[in-house]
Amino acid sequence: MVARLPPSARQRVPWRRQFVFFLPVIRRYGEFAFRCLRSEEREEAMQEMVVLAFVAFARLVERGEIDRAYPSVLARFAVAQVRDGRKAATPANTHDVLSRRAQCKGGFAVERLDRFDGGVRQWLEVLVADRCTPVPNQAAFRIDFAAWLLQLPTCNRRIADFLMTGNSTNEVARLVHLSAGRISQLRRELHANWERFQNSGARNDVPVR
Incomplete structure (x- = not known):
């Protein structure tokens, strides 16, 4: 109306x-x-x-x-x-x-260097800008974080992308048509899954469902 x-x-x-x-x-x-x-x-x-x-x-x-x-x-x-x-x-x-x-x-765009090309690259550029992070840790993060994202289901990977680019729980819920409570639950599950992935030598954890 x-x-x-x-x-x-x-x-x-x-x-x-x-x-x-x-x-x-x-x-x-x-x-x-x-x-x-x-x-x-x-x-x-x-x-x-x-x-x-x-x-x-x-x-x-x-x-x-x-x-x-x-x-x-x-x-x-x-x-x-x-x-x-x-x-x-x-x-x-x-x-x-x-x-x-x-x-x-x-027909061109000006992008922030720490957010260039979306997804993983957004986080990696911020990490590289941190001079306190040792170079070996930066290299490990580049490899591990990209691999972790790839093993997630498509829907959860999309939610992770929205969350790590600064969107609030309510904003992500609106974007993916889920409740804010479900997004909060998935945030915790994604964090736990990332922790397990880091602690797993085989890097083959079961994706978050």
């Missing part, structure tokens, strides 16, 4: 309060649209989307076209703007490699 105010009511309610009334629908639309982004990227995209939706709503108010404002339409417009790299408070600079607009136009 799309939340909206009747046209007659819109004339009586201050326009900023009307936008607050629209916010739940706008946020739900954005959460679905940006569900595949990493946690911090998703949060940034959501904030930018809300600002862009507010700016679009304010422009309709200025033109006296408030009756044309619907939360779902504002949300779709704002999501499209975010995906195109546009920002509400920053001029688009297509010559700046750090600009999302430039990245969208040029």
